[in-house]
Amino acid sequence: MDNYIVSARKYRPSTFRSVVGQKALTQTLKNAIDSNKLAHAYLFCGPRGVGKTSCARIFAKTINCFHPTESGEACNECESCRAFNEQRSYNIIELDAASNNSVDDIRTLIDQVRIPPQIGKYKVFIIDEVHMLSAAAFNAFLKTLEEPPHHAIFILATTEKHKILPTILSRCQVYDFQRITTTDIAEHLQYVASQEGITAEPEALNIIAQKADGGMRDALSVFDQVVSFSGGHITYKSVIENLNVLDYEYYFRLVDAFLQNNVPQALMIFKEIRDNGFEAQFFIGGLSRHFRDLLVSKDPVTLPLLEVSESVAKRYGEQAEKCTLPFLYRAMELSNRCDLDYRISNNKQFLVELTLIQICQITNPVTSAPENPPLQKITPAPNAGQTVSPTTQTPNTTTSQQTAGTTSGVTQTAEPQAAYRAATIRPTTFKRDIPAAPTQTRKAAPPTRISIHQKPAESVAEENTSTVQTVLDTPFTAEALTTAWLEYAKTIPTEVVLVNTMQSCRPQLVDPKNFVVSVDSQIQVDHINEHFHELMSFLQNALKNNQFSMQLRINQPGEKEIIFSPKDVLMKMIEKNPDIKNLYDTFDLEIA
Template sequence: MENFVVSARKYRPSDFKSVVGQKHITTTLKNAIKNSHLAQAFLFCGPRGVGKTTCARILAKTINCENLKEEGEACNQCDSCLAFNSNSSFNVHELDAASNNSVDDIRSLVDQVRYPPQKGKYKIYIIDEVHMLSNQAFNAFLKTLEEPPKYAIFILATTEKHKIIPTILSRCQIFDFNRIQIKDIADHLAYIARTEEIDYEEEALRLIATKADGALRDALSIFDLIVTFSAGKKVTYQETISNLHILDYDYYFKVTEALLDESISSALLVFDEILKKGFDGHNFLVGLSEHFRELLVCKDPDMATLLQVSETARSRYVEQAGKASVSFLLSSLNICNQADLSYKSSKNQRLHVELVLMKLAKLPHALSLAAVAGNGAKKKA
């Protein structure tokens, strides 16, 4: 049986142009390589799964490439590139600072730095999770980081930049990686699906991208899970929300419709259906707040493009936003926010959410009475 390779490894970028969502980083690094403006110490910062270690490895391979391309990419054909791709390069050393964070580990690394490369221009040292180093290890590393040999380049990667001492930060060229946009993740998942000949629904890929919260590695892991569930045939929206235990936004449309119609019974019945499906009342409250926020955004047609949803879903948001007043949406957001803060301290949490729905259902009537009273006061004045 053929060994399965997870998508995060199988489709790991091997050059700068295949890195997703970090163009500001890759462009700067390629220009530095082309113009021979390489710093001797780099610090790659950012959340998990956005390509820090991947970019470090690509940079390490590219600066030792013997036949560098005009655009600053590695050729992937020379001896140096082939050795790197087969994990047999003697010029690239990786250290996991999470498990090698003592003074002795850093002293061992410093001792290695003294020896120049036997082949190639540079020796590259990639230190992952560098914030895990002890203060003593950082101090032992300082002098080497400030005045390394010309052939030594250090690439540090971390998810917690604030934990690194200022004396280390001042010696590095710092690159801040962004969370990857939902559209970029969805497009990359679509590319992988086409390559693997897997049918997919765009809404399903967008949902996976949203759930990943800007981390491409997380998105690829979720994608593999859904593909396995469907036996490698098709990634559908319904299967995705079922597997990820996500509440379908269709429920929020139904609840909001009931609230705008001032129908307490309809709203409570929808909420009862949600609870029977095993969803938590607190998650429902948070999701309802997000739904009201999306409707508020859609009150301005120009801002509707901010919604990271499909065209079909966006048209539904715009349509429902047309039925709800700004006053209703702002008041609803305030009520939901207060309920969110007091949810955990409530003794009867189901009743807590039901009372919120009852208040929201009577909100349009209360707002209309307030408007009438306000107009009456103006006439008397």
């Protein structure tokens, strides 16, 4: 009985033509051989199982062939080719850098470089997994790699190009091998199956190609595994059963349920998937990929991105016609969000089921009046007989007003502070100068209740008649205002910026009903505005007065108050009265 050889070794490429998925790269190497323009060092890099070492061996065999064919391939008949095929050639030396990565190993290699080839023109050194060499070995190899003998050619192969020293990269011609496409892998598997007398369904080979993730060696290994399981007849069912792959039929059924807004059916399909032993995160990842495939199936331009067999591609096209683009965009977003939240979720099954329910409701969302309707921005109309001045803006100046318990035409009542924030009322206007005119008497508007929810007109009318705000007009002094201002700063110790602003910027009483606060920047204005309603409510309670207004003013450059030192004050006094200097000198005074 002959020894069994795995397909990855039995069908390893022996010519440039048999290399799968690297047509441009192999053509470049053939042209270099035909034109006799060979470099002294090459670096083959790329993912695993894409043909790097195989191409290195084919290249080494071809450049030493005595009678290459017209197509640029080795003849396999001359003494050099026969020695290579029988693995007795002394012109090709392979070194596994993963296990021979020391300086001594490189020195031994350098000694072999000096010996010319016995048969053929070149002595080729293939160093596989070259990134495993130590830094000292790399440095010992530099000089030889840069200026080798004319008969020596180095071919370095690696899967991790970023670990190669820049000094090595600069001495080599770099060839980047690409991942092999699913179509190319499936076609090669079909060729191998025909050579082995194995029947295989195209869908089954396509699943194997997807599982290989761009590596031909992985694909051939999985192929042998499935052949052993199926007994020589590879079917789609046997592949998904052996490889534990989730059948795309589940996803087609799920999307049909989504389009029909059938939540129970979607949940039952998910239960069936879990009963078959599939992880929920694996399922949600496949669902995201299915939505992506449906999206690329809707446009002929993106159709090449669909890496499935023709029969499956036809099914994707039929289902994609039923799906709208907004549905697919939203479904992809929900499934991706579920995938991101899966690891941190305490109830993973509920998270996936909730996602399925949300996807079912995309085309026909459930509309029901919630107990707490969403927050609404309040823009109340001015009352009869009351004039509301429009908001004006000028640079660098901000004014926030609250007068007679009314904010921008809305009367403030004893609503909770959260209601003020939710209503997003910012009674902010902008002024260049502080008005010095006496306070104008304003007519108190009928009290209006602020609500963060929309309510029927009848309910609002009842609340307006039942809620009346008490008008407080107790006179207060500038000292009482400053005291209340600083007391509020003590209640917010965590708001460091606001506390510093309130301590450095004291209110100045302009008249009994107005005070102004001068600040230095817009940032300070924003922090005060953020706590505007809480601040005003606190001041009203502390001063027992709700008939005043506050204005914020940003200082202009150079306008900030200048603070003089005691010596500066003395000099100013001497300028106005020179006798003060005589008094200062007579008594030998000193400034404390």
